[in-house]
Amino acid sequence: MPEGIILKGIGGFYYIETRQGIIECKARGKFRKKEMIPLVGDRVEIEIADHDNTKGIIEKIMLRKNVLVRPPVANVQQIVIVASVCLPAPNLLLLDKLITVAESRELDIIICLNKIDLDDRDEYLKLVEIYQSAGYHVICTSSRTLQGINDLRNALQRKISVFAGASGVGKSSLLNTVDNRFELQTGEISKKIDRGKHTTRHVELLELNEESYVVDTPGFTSFELMEMDIKADDLEYLFREYQNYHSMCKFRGCTHTSEPGCVVIEAVNEGKISRSRYDNYVQFYNQLKDIRDWHK
Template identity: 50%
Template sequence: MIKGIITKGIGGFYYVKSQDAVYECRARGRFRKEKIIPLVGDRVKISINHSSNQGTIEEIMDRDMEFIRPPVANVNQAIIVFAVKKPDPNLMLLDRFLAMAENEGIDVVVCFNKIDLDEEYLIELKKCYTAAGYEVVATSVKLGIGIEHFREILKDKITVFAGPSGVGKSSLLNATQPNLSLKTGAISEKNKRGKHTTRHVELLELDFGGWVLDTPGFSSLNLDFIEEGELQFLFREFTPLIGQCKFTGCKHVNEPECAVKRAVEENIISKSRYESYMQLLKEINQKRRY
């Protein structure tokens, strides 16, 4: 058997990169019986049928981590890409992505793309998410701004790209390494949203070291698997204040002398981030009732 990594999965076939070759593989039937689904990013052992040059996945090695959506394994960095305009950024959705990354315990970078379209709003966004404790990178493929910095962030990491359609994820990757030749799409004039250009999750190798996962865009993200008491720990800027509230177990909603609410009033925590927390908490509580 030889070792490799799953770079793509389509229609029950898995494409495994091993050294300088890529093998089309099927998974052993026992994985289905054990309800184990091979994921892009899985490190695997495969056997090769040399007459057909096709392979069989015999073993899936232990995963370091697993994302539910997008369904990938062994990522050690997430880059969440939103445009400053066209489409306008949905900050609630951005905060959902950040909460999911925090829940998985992986490093995360926030990228604001198309900064040539609204430099003033970029300043506001950078202030908000830098204060929340995130590394923020600003890019413009059109003007070539931030591309070199972006390349340095990707180097020697396995990075998952996330964000809604139309924000320029594929264009960014093409600018970072032109021979990736990813499809890019225009913004729908009807609803100002992006048209899907990436149809499946695929692991792409970078010439300068590392891998990236280009994923289909998302317009929604369900976090109802997170428990009510855990949510506050997924907002980085809340962490130093937890325990400073008057009441033990404070949910930072209606309780008096709440350190988090006081920080919002004093503009230490952004109002939009707090509103995202409240919305997510509401959704988690509603889910628990059913």
């Protein structure tokens, strides 16, 4: 039975890449009875129609490695979090939220600082220092000058990668530059509100080359960590720069928010940990703690 991967799903039809080409399929009713909806990124087995070798039926959905809810996609291995350094200004709160969610899902993480050609003062280098020091792979890019595009293209090889970030940061433009076959629609930045228009309409797996796929997702500007089922007590383990400090605080169970003798707070005050990252951590912790206390 032929196997393939779901590239996109529209109106109950699923477009599956196989060795025989792209096959348009519907799903067996048994999946609906099990309340299991095929997702983009699913590896599936299909039965090709006798009368038309371009159409078929999904017979089996292979075991998923993971599932993301937003966007709805399966088997993602890597997230590329795109933040523009200018127009719009970098949203570090959203960036750290996305990193936290990616860490909780155990995804490989790339931070892409885009539109560096617009930063005349090279202020973006401060962000590079913050996130590289925290332990992340940072790639600086410009779709106009092509700086960093080869580095980004190489980082996408032999993985399913999802692109995420606010509207207007240049995700679709970057993907078009990485591979001009994509021809994704891009939007202009609204000068009035300094935000991008939503340009991506649906989730689709785009093939870069064999075994290399990317997902361009609708941009968004806010979401809540409680949607991701992250607990306050787990938050410190989702900030890489805290790893060397977990057992060094004066009090057991230190939340690293206000306790005396907290080595994380000391590291922040000494400039060893980014102040902006720490402030966002405290904000996230308080949000998640309130949810935990409400459920008690």
